[in-house]
Amino acid sequence: MRTKIRELRKLHKLSQEELAEAVGTTRQTITSIEVGKYTASLPLAYKIAHYFGLTIEEVFDFSELEEE
Amino acid sequence: MEKELKLYKKSLRLQTVFYSVSLVLLIIMMALSVFEVIRPVFPDERWQSMWNGFLFGLSAVYVVVSILGIVKNRKAQQNEAELKKMYIQTHDEREQAISRRCGQTALIFELVGLLFAIVIGGFFSPVVSFVCIGCLLYLCLVVVSLRIYFGKRM
CATH class of the missing domain: 1.10.287 (Helix Hairpins)
Structure with missing residues (x-):
C-alpha cells in the first residue's frame, strides 16, 4: 500500500526513529510501511495519521482497494 | 501508553x-x-x-x-x-506479524516432515515411527485446542 508518510516526515523534519517512537513502533516498521512492504494495522494507521493531524485516508492510499 | x-x-x-x-x-x-x-x-x-x-x-x-x-x-x-x-x-506489530507467519509456516513444515518420518521410519524402525505418530497427534491436539480457544476469544 502506498502512503504519504515519507513526504509528511520530510515536511515535519522528522526522522523515522522519531516518528516510530512517537507512535509506539520500531524504525523498521516505519521503513517497511513507507516502502510498501508492510500494511499498517488500523490502530497504527490511526496513530500515524493522528500524529500528523490528518485522517487515515489522507495518509494512506486506498485507491488499489477501490479498484478491486 | x-x-x-x-x-x-x-x-x-x-x-x-x-x-x-x-x-x-x-x-x-x-x-x-x-x-x-x-x-x-x-x-x-x-x-x-x-x-x-x-x-x-x-x-x-x-x-x-x-x-x-x-x-x-x-x-x-x-x-x-x-x-x-x-x-x-x-x-511491535510487524515483529508480531513476522512471528505469526513464521509459526504458521513452521507448523506446515513440521506436519509434513512428521508425516514423511512416519512413512519412511516405518520401513526401518517401528519405534521411530510410533514416536513420530505420537508427536504428530500431540501437535494436532495442540493446534485444535488453540484454534478452539482463539476461535472463542476472537
Missing part, C-alpha cells in the same frame, strides 16, 4: 519471578547431578555419562539465559526509557 507500560512492568515482574524460581530449581538439579544423587536412567555407564553431560550443558545454557533475562528485566523496571524501548520492541 502509560496504562500499557504499567501492565508490561507487571508482566516483567512475573517473568522475573518465573526466571528466578526455575533458576533455583535448575541449580538444585545440577548440584544433585554433580554429586550423583540423581542420574539419568541408562544401563550403559558411557551413555549415562554422556547424557548427564548433555543435560548439564543444556541446564547451564538455561541458567545463563535466565540470568541475562533477570538482569534485562530489572534494568527495564528501574529505567522508564528502557522500559518503553523494550515494550515497543516486544509489542
Whole structure:
C-alpha cells in the first residue's frame, strides 16, 4: 500500500526513529510501511495519521482497494 | 501508553519471578547431578555419562539465559526509557506479524516432515515411527485446542 508518510516526515523534519517512537513502533516498521512492504494495522494507521493531524485516508492510499 | 507500560512492568515482574524460581530449581538439579544423587536412567555407564553431560550443558545454557533475562528485566523496571524501548520492541506489530507467519509456516513444515518420518521410519524402525505418530497427534491436539480457544476469544 502506498502512503504519504515519507513526504509528511520530510515536511515535519522528522526522522523515522522519531516518528516510530512517537507512535509506539520500531524504525523498521516505519521503513517497511513507507516502502510498501508492510500494511499498517488500523490502530497504527490511526496513530500515524493522528500524529500528523490528518485522517487515515489522507495518509494512506486506498485507491488499489477501490479498484478491486 | 502509560496504562500499557504499567501492565508490561507487571508482566516483567512475573517473568522475573518465573526466571528466578526455575533458576533455583535448575541449580538444585545440577548440584544433585554433580554429586550423583540423581542420574539419568541408562544401563550403559558411557551413555549415562554422556547424557548427564548433555543435560548439564543444556541446564547451564538455561541458567545463563535466565540470568541475562533477570538482569534485562530489572534494568527495564528501574529505567522508564528502557522500559518503553523494550515494550515497543516486544509489542511491535510487524515483529508480531513476522512471528505469526513464521509459526504458521513452521507448523506446515513440521506436519509434513512428521508425516514423511512416519512413512519412511516405518520401513526401518517401528519405534521411530510410533514416536513420530505420537508427536504428530500431540501437535494436532495442540493446534485444535488453540484454534478452539482463539476461535472463542476472537
